[in-house]
Amino acid sequence: MKVVDGIEMKKLDRKAMEEYGIPGVILMEHAGMAVTEEILKDLAHQENKEIVIVCGTGNNGGDGVVAARHLHQKGFPVKVRIIGDIARISEDAKINCDILKKLRVDIKTIIDFKDVPKLSEELSRCGVIVDAIFGTGLNKEVQGLTREVILAVNRTNTYVLSIDIPSGVRASDGHICGIAVKADKTVVLQLPKIGNIQFPGADYAGEMVVKDIGIPHEAIEKSNFPINLITADMVQAILPQRRKDTHKGNYGKAYIVAGSTGMTGAAMLTCEAVLRSGAGLLKVAIPQSLNNIMEVRLTEAITVPLPELKKGVVGISDIEKIIKTMQESDVIAVGPGSGQTRELEEVLRNIFEAATIPIVLDADALNALAHRQEILKLIKSAAVLTPHTGEMSRLTNIPVEEINRNRIQIALEFAKKWNVILILKGARTIVASPDGKVFVNTTGNPGMATAGSGDVLTGIVTGLLAQGIQPIKAAIAAVYLHGVAGDRAAARLGEYGLIAGDIVLELPYAIKEIVGK
Numbered sequence: 001m002k003v004v005d006g007i008e009m010k011k012l013d014r015k016a017m018e019e020y021g022i023p024g025v026i027l028m029e030h031a032g033m034a035v036t037e038e039i040l041k042d043l044a045h046q047e048n049k050e051i052v053i054v055c056g057t058g059n060n061g062g063d064g065v066v067a068a069r070h071l072h073q074k075g076f077p078v079k080v081r082i083i084g085d086i087a088r089i090s091e092d093a094k095i096n097c098d099i100l101k102k103l104r105v106d107i108k109t110i111i112d113f114k115d116v117p118k119l120s121e122e123l124s125r126c127g128v129i130v131d132a133i134f135g136t137g138l139n140k141e142v143q144g145l146t147r148e149v150i151l152a153v154n155r156t157n158t159y160v161l162s163i164d165i166p167s168g169v170r171a172s173d174g175h176i177c178g179i180a181v182k183a184d185k186t187v188v189l190q191l192p193k194i195g196n197i198q199f200p201g202a203d204y205a206g207e208m209v210v211k212d213i214g215i216p217h218e219a220i221e222k223s224n225f226p227i228n229l230i231t232a233d234m235v236q237a238i239l240p241q242r243r244k245d246t247h248k249g250n251y252g253k254a255y256i257v258a259g260s261t262g263m264t265g266a267a268m269l270t271c272e273a274v275l276r277s278g279a280g281l282l283k284v285a286i287p288q289s290l291n292n293i294m295e296v297r298l299t300e301a302i303t304v305p306l307p308e309l310k311k312g313v314v315g316i317s318d319i320e321k322i323i324k325t326m327q328e329s330d331v332i333a334v335g336p337g338s339g340q341t342r343e344l345e346e347v348l349r350n351i352f353e354a355a356t357i358p359i360v361l362d363a364d365a366l367n368a369l370a371h372r373q374e375i376l377k378l379i380k381s382a383a384v385l386t387p388h389t390g391e392m393s394r395l396t397n398i399p400v401e402e403i404n405r406n407r408i409q410i411a412l413e414f415a416k417k418w419n420v421i422l423i424l425k426g427a428r429t430i431v432a433s434p435d436g437k438v439f440v441n442t443t444g445n446p447g448m449a450t451a452g453s454g455d456v457l458t459g460i461v462t463g464l465l466a467q468g469i470q471p472i473k474a475a476i477a478a479v480y481l482h483g484v485a486g487d488r489a490a491a492r493l494g495e496y497g498l499i500a501g502d503i504v505l506e507l508p509y510a511i512k513e514i515v516g517k
């Protein structure tokens, strides 16, 4: 599903109107009806059926006014409160306001701070507040009277439904323009906006429901706006059903180079996730002295001990053996728990030069690349990098705060510059491809902020790549499944007690949930 910013949404609205001749009032009518439908669902669970709709003077307010008409028609007590100068109301919203007046719906304007206490009282007394103050047209910090009204909405305990996006959240990036409505539910019109899914804005949305308002789907499909939301349908289409007449050779050989003294656990988690993702065969390169530990724990994997020179870490002396196994494999992953050694860069350089298979780089492999990203240019095959924000900061020399303000753009620029698939991990993981596309993941939860959960993701990407899934698709499916597995684990155990191994254990069920088998 496409994700847009305010400008792209406006373009699509205009296209619907100008190229397809769908008048704005019709789109507004659909929006208002979609909102009504959701309000009716919410009202079904509560005694207090009174609704107060707080509107701005733009088209978002117009959607609220249409909803007021439908609710009035169905016999619900509705109040409409319009903030600001009603003379400035948008054309389509005015048409609908005029109808409301003729229907004698209770409609008033809030033009002064002294109107706020009365409004606060109405907001506290009603059963549902509809927030139709600003949508995609928010273009500056929220101040003055509107700020007071939003504060009043947030002070109540009343259920709040926002139209399109909680007022105060900037559609283009999720920035909070000083203050924003804290919604219980957001009825997103036609397409999710970046501000609906990127933090901090995403935190204000509550439950999100996306509703079609009649913008032609072919117009949306033709849009070349690069951002997409990863959905279950998308992942289902990526994961093939297994054919009956197959054997382990059909599901690929994965090769993991991971682990060092003190960090065999990272290698273990990655390996388990590779196997649980359905790869046919797994080999793991491990410093000789750690081999026994791995053999005991990893029943199903083949270990390939490396004759380490420096005890407990992989070094350049191991490279011949690494390259040989790599040449017999379908994917290689390097980095989880590898340790920070100077030699790792040299190891990577050799792998990059020799590899004809997809390469997954995580953790210490990424640290080894910091300040030496240019060696990524040696890679002739596909590469998937999986940094968390801290690793991304080291890779790019951009401060963490700046990355967090601009995750999509920074991930995209890196992917294009270095011709890699970049998975920028965190709450709302971003997958960026070198051809300029971005996929945002919304599965997962803060319970996954625990040591080793990134190693699990590396294993899933690697396991899917082993099975011959196209690299960008493997990355998309991996982040989604990783999040679903994490959500399942959290549902069972809660977020506090969740550990990375639980994500691995839930992974088969997450896959089954999507694939059906």
Ligand SMILES: NC(=O)C1=CN([C@@H]2O[C@H](COP(=O)(O)OP(=O)(O)OC[C@H]3O[C@@H](n4cnc5c(N)ncnc54)[C@H](OP(=O)(O)O)[C@@H]3O)[C@@H](O)[C@H]2O)[C@@H](O)CC1
Pocket (backbone or CB within 6 Å): 010, 013, 024, 027, 028, 031, 056, 057, 058, 059, 060, 061, 062, 063, 090, 133, 134, 135, 136, 137, 138, 139, 140, 141, 142, 143, 146, 163, 164, 165, 177, 189, 213
């Ligand atoms: N045909 C369509 O386009 C359809 C659109 N639809 C709906 O419309 C929404 C977009 O509507 P929109 O473009 O009219 O903008 P909207 O969000 O209502 O606000 C703009 C107003 O707010 C004002 N303003 C902004 N920031 C402010 C601030 N900080 N503090 C104070 N004022 C501020 C701004 O003022 P100005 O910039 O003019 O000074 C302007 O007056 C969209 O989210 C969806 O819900 C659907 O009905 C389908 C058809």
Ligand SMILES: Nc1ncnc2c1ncn2[C@@H]1O[C@H](COP(=O)(O)OP(=O)(O)O)[C@@H](O)[C@H]1O
Pocket (backbone or CB within 6 Å): 363, 388, 425, 426, 427, 428, 429, 443, 444, 445, 446, 447, 448, 449, 450, 451, 452, 453, 454, 455, 456, 457, 482
């Ligand atoms: N709040 C959150 N919401 C969703 N996913 C999260 C959240 N916190 C962490 N995760 C996920 O958990 C994983 C953590 O990875 P990482 O930081 O590399 O852990 P480690 O290095 O310990 O393995 C990432 O895939 C990240 O997206």
Ligand SMILES: [K+]
Pocket (backbone or CB within 6 Å): 060, 131, 132, 133, 134, 135, 162, 163, 164, 165, 166, 167
């Ligand atoms: K709104």
